[in-house]
Amino acid sequence: MSEPGHEQRLDSSSAMAASKRVSLEPAPRMPAAGWRFFSNARAAQEGLAMTRMMFGSGRLTGLLSVMTVGAALSLGIGAALAGENNVTEDQIIHALAPAKKAPLTRGLSFAPQTSDDPAQAAAETKLISNVRGRTTRSLSASEREEIANMAKDKPNIDLEITFNYNSADISAKSLPSVQALGRALTSADLKGSTFIVAGHTDAAGGDAYNQDLSERRADSIKHYLMQNYGIAASDLVTVGYGKSKLKDPSQPLAEVNRRVQVVNMENKTTASK
Numbered sequence: 695m696s697e698p699g700h701e702q703r704l705d706s707s708s709a710m711a712a713s714k715r716v717s718l719e720p721a722p723r724m725p726a727a728g729w730r731f732f733s734n735a736r737a738a739q740e741g742l743a744m745t746r747m748m749f750g751s752g753r754l755t756g757l758l759s760v761m762t763v764g765a766a767l768s769l770g771i772g773a774a775l776a777g778e779n780n781v782t783e784d785q786i787i788h789a790l791a792p793a794k795k796a797p798l799t800r801g802l803s804f805a806p807q808t809s810d811d812p813a814q815a816a817a818e819t820k821l822i823s824n825v826r827g828r829t830t831r832s833l834s835a836s837e838r839e840e841i842a843n844m845a846k847d848k849p850n851i852d853l854e855i856t857f858n859y860n861s862a863d864i865s866a867k868s869l870p871s872v873q874a875l876g877r878a879l880t881s882a883d884l885k886g887s888t889f890i891v892a893g894h895t896d897a898a899g900g901d902a903y904n905q906d907l908s909e910r911r912a913d914s915i916k917h918y919l920m921q922n923y924g925i926a927a928s929d930l931v932t933v934g935y936g937k938s939k940l941k942d943p944s945q946p947l948a949e950v951n952r953r954v955q956v957v958n959m960e961n962k963t964t965a966s967k
Contacts, residue, residue, distance in 0.1 A: 779854045779867075779868075779871070780867075780868070780870045780871045780874070781851070781853060781871050781874055782874055783874045783877045783878045783881070785851075785874075786851055786874055786875055786878035786879075786956075787878045787881055787883050787884060789849060789850070789851035790849045790850070790851060790878065790879075790884055790887075790889075790956065790958040791849060791883050791884065791958075792849060792958065792960050793849065818844055818959070821837075821840055821841070821844060822888055822931065822959055824837075825837060825841065825931050825933075826888070826928050826931060827927065827928050828931075830909040830912055830913050830932040830933060830934055831909055833933055838933055838934075838935065841890060841892075841931070841933055842892075842935070842939065844959075845890055845892075845955075845957040845959075848957045848958055848959060848960065849957070849958040849960075850955055850956060850957040850958070851955070851956055852941065852953045852954075852955050853871050853872075853875065853953060853954045853955070853956065854868075854871075854949065854950065854952070854953050855868040855871055855872060855911075855915070855953065855954045856868045856949075856952065857911055857914070860907075862907070862910035862911045862913065862914040863914070864914060864915070864918065872915060872918055872919075873922075875915075875919065875956065876918070876919050876922055876923035876925070877923070879919065879923065879925055879929075880923050880924070880925065884958065886929075887929070887958050887959065887960055888928075888929050888930075888931065888958075888959040888960075889929060889930055889931070889956055889957065889958055889959065890931045890932075890933060890955075890956070890957040890959060891912050891915050891916055891930055891931070891932045891933075891954060891955075891956055892908075892912060892932075892933050892934070892935060892954065892955040892956075892957070893907075893908035893909060893910075893911040893912035893915075893932070893933070893934045893935065893954055894908055894935050894936075894937075894939060894940075894941070894951060894952065894953050894954070894955065895907055895908050895936055895937050895951065895952055896937060896940070896946060896947050896948065896949070896951040896952050897937045897940060897946030897947060897951070898937075898947055899937075901936060901937070901938075904936035904937040905934055905935075905936035905938075906934075906936075907934075907936070908934035908935055908936045909932070909933075909934030910934075911934075911954065912932040912933060912934050912954065913932055915932075915954055916930045916932045931959075937951070941953060
């Protein structure tokens with residue numbers, strides 16, 4: 695029979711032994727990421743304290759505010775520049791949609807409208823029928839000029855579409871504009887019309903080189919629209935003008951001259967698709 699308090703003494707001894715064992719066991723190590731976190735946090739605190747010593751709390755707050763606003767502005771400007779040359783589907787539709795003819799009112803004048811001259815309309819229809827389905831390179835110089843003259847009074851838009859150097863491959867940054875064009879030409883407002891897709895270059899290089907390059911680039915746009923948006927080949931008349939029709943003749947090498955012009959001929963012979 696054990697003495698009174700013996701079990702209590704044993705329990706106390708066991709507890710002391712257990713505590714010694716626990717104290718002898720190594721403490722769990724903090725992960726390396728944790729040490730880096732605390733190290734970086736401490737360094738940041740030290741840097742902030744030193745900056746406060748140099749500038750004072752008031753100046754530091756102002757400095758941080760200026761830095762924050764500057765970063766936000768730079769991000770905004772960068773985003774705007776990245777997409778400033780890309781147009782939207784709505785912008786293309788607005789530019790290419792036939793103008794609604796307002797009823798003539800005595801004493802008021804309106805902007806020039808498409809001629810209703812039956813002879814002119816018949817000539818336009820004949821020309822479009824003649825060039826529809828033809829390859830770009832098969833068009834003669836006189837046919838190209840006829841198309842250009844006919845397109846002057848038609849709804850049109852200039853797209854600054856860039857291509858890879860010395861090729862007809864559409865650049866990645868211009869792809870959104872070409873896709874917007876595809877959506878616009880297949881919209882309810884424009885579907886069924888015949889469109890001219892005209893390629894233009896700047897004045898760098900010879901005439902023959904630029905003529906060939908403008909034709910290949912016009913063809914590239916046409917093939918992309920056909921393959922990705924199901925637009926019929928007969929609805930897209932491609933023509934190349936090389937460097938013969940600069941948009942800004944005062945700056946012949948300017949990027950604005952390297953463009954693709956799209957013209958709505960309003961000849962809905964292929965409607966009901």
